[in-house]
Amino acid sequence: MTDVRVHTVGTGMPLALVRACGLHGMALDVDWQAHGLGRRTLPGILAVLARSEPAPLLLRTDDPLGAAVLSTLREQLRLGQLARRPVFALDLPTGTGEPTRAFRRRQLEALARWAGTVGGIVPDDAPLRHALAQERERDLLLHELDRRRHADGPAPAAGAWRRALLGALVMPLPAHLQLLQALVDAPDPNPSPAAGRVFVAGARHGGIADDERLQAQALRVVGDDLRGLTDAAAPVPAGDPWSQLPMVMGPLQDLEPDPVARAEQTVRAACARRADRIIHFAAAGDEREPWFRRWLQQACKREGLDFTAVDLPAAPAASTAPASAPQPAAAPARREPAPAPAAADDGRSRKSLRLAADFSQHQRDWFQSVRRRAHDGEPFAVIGADAPQELLRAFDLPFVVNQWWASIVAAKQHSGRYLQLLRAQGYPTDAEAYSAQGLAAVFDDAAAQAPWGGLPRPGLLMAMNGTAATAGIYRSWAAETGARLLLFDRTTEKRIDLYDDWWDRLPTDWDRSLEADRLDLLEAQFGEAVDAIQAFSGRRFDEARLREVMALVNQQEDCYRRTRDLIARAPQAPVSVADTMPAVMVPQWHRGTPWGVQAAQALHDEVRQRVEQGQAVCSGERIRLMWVGRGLWSRMAFYQQWEASHGAVFVWSMYLGLAADGYLRHLGDGQSALRALASRFVTMGDELRMPTWAGAWHVKEARLHRVDAAVAVDDADALVLAALERAGVPVLRLELDNFGAAPQALSRAEAAVGRFLDALGGQRSG
Numbered sequence: 169m170t171d172v173r174v175h176t177v178g179t180g181m182p183l184a185l186v187r188a189c190g191l192h193g194m195a196l197d198v199d200w201q202a203h204g205l206g207r208r209t210l211p212g213i214l215a216v217l218a219r220s221e222p223a224p225l226l227l228r229t230d231d232p233l234g235a236a237v238l239s240t241l242r243e244q245l246r247l248g249q250l251a252r253r254p255v256f257a258l259d260l261p262t263g264t265g266e267p268t269r270a271f272r273r274r275q276l277e278a279l280a281r282w283a284g285t286v287g288g289i290v291p292d293d294a295p296l297r298h299a300l301a302q303e304r305e306r307d308l309l310l311h312e313l314d315r316r317r318h319a320d321g322p323a324p325a326a327g328a329w330r331r332a333l334l335g336a337l338v339m340p341l342p343a344h345l346q347l348l349q350a351l352v353d354a355p356d357p358n359p360s361p362a363a364g365r366v367f368v369a370g371a372r373h374g375g376i377a378d379d380e381r382l383q384a385q386a387l388r389v390v391g392d393d394l395r396g397l398t399d400a401a402a403p404v405p406a407g408d409p410w411s412q413l414p415m416v417m418g419p420l421q422d423l424e425p426d427p428v429a430r431a432e433q434t435v436r437a438a439c440a441r442r443a444d445r446i447i448h449f450a451a452a453g454d455e456r457e458p459w460f461r462r463w464l465q466q467a468c469k470r471e472g473l474d475f476t477a478v479d480l481p482a483a484p485a486a487s488t489a490p491a492s493a494p495q496p497a498a499a500p501a502r503r504e505p506a507p508a509p510a511a512a513d514d515g516r517s518r519k520s521l522r523l524a525a526d527f528s529q530h531q532r533d534w535f536q537s538v539r540r541r542a543h544d545g546e547p548f549a550v551i552g553a554d555a556p557q558e559l560l561r562a563f564d565l566p567f568v569v570n571q572w573w574a575s576i577v578a579a580k581q582h583s584g585r586y587l588q589l590l591r592a593q594g595y596p597t598d599a600e601a602y603s604a605q606g607l608a609a610v611f612d613d614a615a616a617q618a619p620w621g622g623l624p625r626p627g628l629l630m631a632m633n634g635t636a637a638t639a640g641i642y643r644s645w646a647a648e649t650g651a652r653l654l655l656f657d658r659t660t661e662k663r664i665d666l667y668d669d670w671w672d673r674l675p676t677d678w679d680r681s682l683e684a685d686r687l688d689l690l691e692a693q694f695g696e697a698v699d700a701i702q703a704f705s706g707r708r709f710d711e712a713r714l715r716e717v718m719a720l721v722n723q724q725e726d727c728y729r730r731t732r733d734l735i736a737r738a739p740q741a742p743v744s745v746a747d748t749m750p751a752v753m754v755p756q757w758h759r760g761t762p763w764g765v766q767a768a769q770a771l772h773d774e775v776r777q778r779v780e781q782g783q784a785v786c787s788g789e790r791i792r793l794m795w796v797g798r799g800l801w802s803r804m805a806f807y808q809q810w811e812a813s814h815g816a817v818f819v820w821s822m823y824l825g826l827a828a829d830g831y832l833r834h835l836g837d838g839q840s841a842l843r844a845l846a847s848r849f850v851t852m853g854d855e856l857r858m859p860t861w862a863g864a865w866h867v868k869e870a871r872l873h874r875v876d877a878a879v880a881v882d883d884a885d886a887l888v889l890a891a892l893e894r895a896g897v898p899v900l901r902l903e904l905d906n907f908g909a910a911p912q913a914l915s916r917a918e919a920a921v922g923r924f925l926d927a928l929g930g931q932r933s934g
Contacts, residue, residue: 172287177237178228188299190287195337210236222253224286229257229660243859256282257662267692296409309348318390318441326383327376367438368392370449390441425639428647431463445474458596459640520747523770527754541566542624547705552631554852561760562714563707572757574605578802580619600637607645626651634658656693659686668864675832678847690846714841717760727768728827734775736873740784745821746807749799752823790815797881798906814925820873830855863891870897900924
């Protein structure tokens with residue numbers, strides 16, 4: 169084995185493959201020196217990278233932390249803020265279908281080629297088998313230590329198991345084997361008298377301090393789910409060594425993504441170890457574990473196990489922006505803000521567009537038709553905004569987009585009631601609450617109160633598995649309703665040196681501009697979805713019909729592009745985002761329909777008429793603003809209340825901007841409609857979140873619209889805001905959740921905006 173070291177970030181690393189290439193993996197996301205052996209946060213990892221030698225870096229990008237490091241690293245390298253180093257982004261999505269397995273195999277083979285250039289060994293079967301045998305030796309020692317935790321007699325001292333487990337991530341294999349053997353040979357001769365036997369679940373990389381506190385209470389930890397509940401001593405089958413790699417992905421295995429199945433696994437493991445209690449740890453801000461907790465508590469109740477929930481504090485807050493990013497100057501003291509003129513008590517906005525009433529009525533009529541079709545027994549689906557609604561459109565199936573429903577809940581002031589419905593069922597209310605409103609509707613029995621009569625019970629759910637909370641929300645939803653669930657794998661853009669003019673490239677050059685393996689995976693999964701939808705609905709798929717749908721989508725989005733340009737170039741803003749946000753989002757839920765095209769054209773025509781007639785939403789316009797992040801749907805009047813007091817108009821939001829640039833995919837003769845559709849969704853979110861793309865796009869849009877400043881809600885990406893500031897656009901960051909914002913938070917936000925606008929001095933940048 170060589171001494172070549174590669175830094176790693178992400179759980180479930182294929183350490184055997186890394187060693188077979190002549191490398192020693194050392195995890196940067198494990199703080200080995202800290203007392204708690206905790207997991208480093210993104211700022212901590214970036215700090216280590218900034219001060220360490222430029223060793224090769226291996227990132228697992230289906231791990232949210234690994235993806236965040238890659239995204240930030242790419243931006244820092246582009247800005248010259250970090251030394252160059254060899255980097256490999258390993259994407260191993262946790263789906264179970266054949267397309268995912270094939271994708272993972274290609275990823276591991278690509279890793280072997282990269283690691284071979286760094287470590288000097290491109291492995292064939294022989295070195296890989298040797299590395300797997302070494303992994304087996306380590307796993308047997310780990311298994312023996314783990315067995316002693318729940319067997320009668322001496323047990324490892326508090327924290328010893330965690331040191332043994334995480335040592336594999338930072339220590340060379342010979343040193344780690346020596347440590348494990350020493351722990352096996354010298355167990356704690358005086359284990360604490362057991363007042364209870366506990367099984368620990370939840371937050372990965374929990375601290376040694378937690379183990380010591382449990383031991384101090386005379387509680388014996390007999391097991392945990394740090395290894396993904398796999399059997400370390402299970403024999404590794406003979407055969408192709410590459411096929412064995414998923415079975416030995418380092419000491420921390422992937423956890424079961426289905427919270428219901430994981431809860432059952434956890435309880436079975438706890439019972440097998442004669443535990444009488446399960447303790448579940450979740451850190452503040454964690455959006456995965458809260459969805460698991462509810463099901464774990466229920467499973468414990470069924471098996472007669474005590475259950476204890478422990479909430480850990482959040483990691484120290486720190487900005488992910490590069491250190492050199494300019495900071496906005498402190499705002500001077502100011503007068504009290506003027507009251508919001510014409511702001512309705514319920515937060516609704518003034519309507520400047522004639523078409524607003526028509527759009528609203530069409531939306532109501534459409535939704536009632538969906539309710540009738542579902543009530544009459546027609547197959548009904550709910551899908552995420554980043555899932556391919558065009559497939560359902562091609563099947564002529566009634567469906568609702570989950571985030572549209574959330575916007576209706578917010579606009580109708582039902583946010584608080586729906587959060588209470590979730591809370592009453594034991595579900596979290598602070599883990600992607602916006603995307604959980606469809607699940608909340610399952611428990612809404614008050615039809616007279618429900619927004620627009622309530623959301624029908626779905627028979628099919630579809631979503632892109634793109635966030636830590638997605639699997640928990642949608643799998644819980646499926647469990648509550650019995651719906652068929654289709655989850656698509658979200659993959660990561662892995663190139664370090666990446667073009668940023670995606671808005672010009674992707675509409676026509678999508679098949680060459682995107683990574684082929686990502687398109688291959690999603691195209692194959694969409695093909696599987698077609699088969700599943702056919703079985704669910706009893707209807708046949710027609711690719712010609714899908715091509716028609718996609719052609720209609722392109723017509724609609726082209727209208728938005730021309731409308732965006734009209735607004736950007738007008739001397740004064742003809743409309744504000746309070747007008748364009750609903751006028752865009754209502755038809756966007758109808759992409760691929762003739763009405764969607766007609767609605768987009770109607771918006772373009774009315775805006776053009778207002779521009780030609782010199783109409784402006786604020787005759788005294790002095791400041792043009794952009795809103796960064798999700799819309800404040802519960803109080804749209806927020807965007808208009810600054811027009812009279814400061815001459816400030818919110819002229820840009822992501823809704824019209826992304827419609828103009830993010831959806832166009834021209835389909836040539838001979839090109840696969842499913843592949844073109846995959847190209848639209850494989851990048852969904854990158855335009856808004858991936859700094860290289862999102863930062864450049866926001867700056868482009870800011871310049872096009874001649875904005876003077878930006879206001880960002882709390883889900884806006886820090887590196888995007890830094891890019892705006894580098895471009896000379898002042899940014900106000902609001903600590904404000906777009907969904908169900910409390911009155912006190914809104915008041916603080918209004919005061920902050922007022923001070924910010926005063927500091928700008930009402931001066932237009934031209």
